[in-house]
Amino acid sequence: MKSSVQSLIKELEIICPQNFSVNVSMADISSWRVGGCAAVLVNPSSLQQLIDVTVMLSAKKVPYLVIGNTTNLLFTDENIDAVIIQVGSSLSECRIEGEVIIAQAGLWVPKLARKAMQASLTGVEHICGIPGTLGGLIAMNGGSQRKSIGSAVSSVITVSECGTLNIYANADCKFSYRSSIFQRTNEIIVQVELILRKVDDKHRVRREMRNILQRRNEKFPRKLPSCGSVFVSNPSMYAAYGPPGKVIETYGMKGLGKGGAQVSNTHANFIVNNGGASAADILYLINFLRESVYNKTGYLMDVEAKYVNADGLVSNI
Numbered sequence: 030m031k032s033s034v035q036s037l038i039k040e041l042e043i044i045c046p047q048n049f050s051v052n053v054s055m056a057d058i059s060s061w062r063v064g065g066c067a068a069v070l071v072n073p074s075s076l077q078q079l080i081d082v083t084v085m086l087s088a089k090k091v092p093y094l095v096i097g098n099t100t101n102l103l104f105t106d107e108n109i110d111a112v113i114i115q116v117g118s119s120l121s122e123c124r125i126e127g128e129v130i131i132a133q134a135g136l137w138v139p140k141l142a143r144k145a146m147q148a149s150l151t152g153v154e155h156i157c158g159i160p161g162t163l164g165g166l167i168a169m170n171g172g173s174q175r176k177s178i179g180s181a182v183s184s185v186i187t188v189s190e191c192g193t194l195n196i197y198a199n200a201d202c203k204f205s206y207r208s209s210i211f212q213r214t215n216e217i218i219v220q221v222e223l224i225l226r227k228v229d230d231k232h233r234v235r236r237e238m239r240n241i242l243q244r245r246n247e248k249f250p251r252k253l254p255s256c257g258s259v260f261v262s263n264p265s266m267y268a269a270y271g272p273p274g275k276v277i278e279t280y281g282m283k284g285l286g287k288g289g290a291q292v293s294n295t296h297a298n299f300i301v302n303n304g305g306a307s308a309a310d311i312l313y314l315i316n317f318l319r320e321s322v323y324n325k326t327g328y329l330m331d332v333e334a335k336y337v338n339a340d341g342l343v344s345n346i
């Protein structure tokens with residue numbers, strides 16, 4: 030792609046003149062505060078812009094990846110030779126019709142939870158503290174309290190590589206624990222329809238959210254950059270040994286450091302950036318924890334965060 034950046038810039042100046050930047054340091058903007066420079070970052074300000082950018086990139090065979098708020102992504106320390114399309118607050122319209130919420134993918138998840146509560150709707154209290162976009166939440170099938178957003182989804186609209194809009198019914202989304210079909214396609218989620226349930230007393234929904242936020246504030250490190258829980262809980266390991274954080278703590282690895290990265294002293298399933306951590310530091314700790322827990326318990330823990338390599342490809346860690 031390197032040779033075509035100049036011609037790409039010319040195209041972007043026509044399609045979305047105010048909404049792209051070149052040479053963007055992912056260490057400055059990503060949730061973990063690590064990563065090299067992305068060749069180009071585009072923030073489409075409308076659905077049409079997003080479609081036009083996607084069609085142009087596909088026609089030119091330029092690799093691209095989509096991000097939300099990067100709260101589940103570890104970016105390589107190398108420079109990223111791809112276009113990053115960020116779906117954010119410019120695509121965050123939301124309307125409520127009875128028990129149905131129709132929202133764009135850039136909507137901030139805690140805001141979605143608040144809107145549901147204000148409309149006396151129950152069913153998404155568990156997402157009120159997740160610091161990402163609705164698109165990222167759907168792609169990850171995120172949630173908390175042993176729940177996942179997938180169970181509230183009625184349909185998802187995406188933009189394909191050739192710019193067409195595709196509609197996925199719930200069953201087509203192939204939701205499973207912290208996974209969905211959108212991790213295996215290059216389609217961009219642009220709109221989501223959720224079906225919730227009306228309650229008489231919205232204060233009950235509010236109280237439930239308050240309790241969840243309070244528990245999260247007590248349990249999780251809040252001030253240092255991270256990507257939330259590193260390892261996914263495995264039900265069988267949970268039954269035998271407990272959740273990943275407890276297991277890591279039991280085997281004395283809480284607080285362990287490598288470069289600027291550290292297994293959080295607050296919650297051992299978080300790796301925090303104490304300042305100047307590299308992706309290599311974080312990967313070292315992840316591999317060390319995974320191998321140590323495997324040697325002690327026989328369980329190989331899966332990593333929830335995804336890795337972005339120098340070609341802009343997203344993969345499991």
Ligand SMILES: Cc1cc2nc3c(=O)[nH]c(=O)nc-3n(C[C@H](O)[C@H](O)[C@H](O)COP(=O)(O)OP(=O)(O)OC[C@H]3O[C@@H](n4cnc5c(N)ncnc54)[C@H](O)[C@@H]3O)c2cc1C
Nearest residue numbers: 097098099100101161162164165166168171172218256257
């Ligand atoms: C402090 C903290 C607490 C957390 N707590 C939780 C928790 O309780 N539960 C939980 O599940 N997660 C949690 N997370 C992880 C993370 O917030 C969620 O996975 C979140 O849903 C990711 O959203 P995002 O917008 O940041 O997505 P990103 O990290 O930007 O992207 C994640 C994945 O989704 C894809 N993606 C993003 N947007 C789109 C789109 N529009 N179309 C198609 N694909 C897209 C990306 O390509 C990538 O593969 C936490 C993270 C932090 C930092």
